[in-house]
Amino acid sequence: MTIFLPVAGVSIDLFLLVGVGALVGFLSGLFGVGGGFLLTPILMMVGIPPTVAAASDSCQIVGASASGAAAHFRLGNVDLKLGSILLVGGLVGAAIGVQIIKILRSLGNADFVIVVTYIVVLGSIGSYMFVESLQSLRRGTMTGKPHSSAKKGSLLAKLPLQMSFPRSGVQHSVFVPFLLCTLVGILAAIMGVGGGFIMVPMMVYLLRMPMHVAVGTDLFQILFTCAGVTFMQAVTNHTVDIVLAILLMVGSTIGAQIGARAGKRLRGDQLKILLASIVLLVMVKMAVGLVLTPSSLLSYAKGH
């Protein structure tokens, strides 16, 4: 059964879109990642123009993250206090990142910088998570290292505005999550994604948050970040296809719920190693794509 997408201007199989949405939604609920880094390339592969794929993806992430965040909120996995700081930091970082992209584009090959950033970031995070989780699994320990805050006497502990985050069981200076999230926001803007796949590992490894709380809190901040992106894309680029977004959402919101449930059956280490594998796969695919001779030396500049 085919359906015509009014903004994308293409006709596509309805069940294919719902299926793609369900797969990505499942990962979203399982890992707390928005799924943008997976969904946009898949949509492009099935024939959606890249600009419409990216913008509509943001729109569907709003739905998927709303569903996932609500499910995690009921489970007590959303740290609203920390999530609010992360959200502000992420928005500041995104604004800086957009300016960096503008400068890169005016200088010339921004695309190359974007792809290389992807490969470096995905490769680093994926490898670290994979090795660490594998060691942890071999040791037979449960969900990773015990949570701890910045050690007394350390540089982080000496920073001003120390704040306790009971839901996450950590204590940090407000500047730590804010600056980390600003950095992630910059990377996310350069890479054109929500940034969940960078944010969750950051929260787990640097902020020492429990995996499940990191996932829930990340979905909370993704919800608001992507709502802003969707609105801006609709207003400035007219590239949000609501029909496409709704179909993806139907699949992804259900997938997110199933993912959130599946996540409860897995240990933190298992979740981490699965996420690391996906991150590494995407990284390898991008690296191979960069080296292989393209089928055509031309690609549409405006994504059609």
Add this chain to the structure above:
Amino acid sequence: MRRRTWILMVAGLLISSAMVPLAVATVQGGSPGLSVTPAVVDMGALYGGASLKVEGTVAPGAQVLVVVRGPEAAEAFNKKGRFGPVWVNVGHVSISGVPSLFLRYSSGPVKDMLTRESLNQDQLDDAAIKAQMVVEPKAMDQETIRDNYLSLKSQQGFYKEVEGAVKLGTPGPGGVPFVLDLPWSRKAPPALYDVTAYECRDGLVAAKTTARLEVRETGLPEKIAALAKNRVYLYGMLCVLIAMAAGFGIDFIMARFGKRNLAGH
């Protein structure tokens, strides 16, 4: 006298109006008759392409070429090049002077039907299109870009050449009928397309006729596209609100009616 004049005037008008269709038929007699069914393709909510039928008649002994052309418009591309071991965008290219879509169907091998000059004159194959392609900036490797443009369009299914797809019927008093069953790609964008039938004889185009094919958005897709283009703030707000409502709505349904086995966490 006055009555006679009136009678003569009315008779003259009747005769002239009867002559008009005869004149048109005479013109059509020299060109292949052509009809495209349906002439308008509506892209509704459940649009998945269409089946078109192109029919007409040609003089006995002629071969037929049917070409569908999309509107010409400048298209912008990124050009990839090698940077060390990797492929990156190395510049921007604008291509114009060629149809956005070019589908050619023939009743036989085109090399036996038309000479190179005839193909070039009516731009009836890739080589002819390549020759008229305008590539900017001029400093780019023109030949490579032209080849890659054709290859990209071919991969998308927007440039295609099929031999033997046009079926010739039994000659009758009006000529030889031909028919082409044309599967219209769902990927082709809304636009006005030209469908041209060429009557080929002795290596030349003896006659040609063009009909219009309109592919347009209708119904809900048309309304949504208009809203997205013309009322951007309202559309943006609606997108966000619909997405949030869908997310929370499904969560509510799942929480209320789904199996609740999450409490154990």
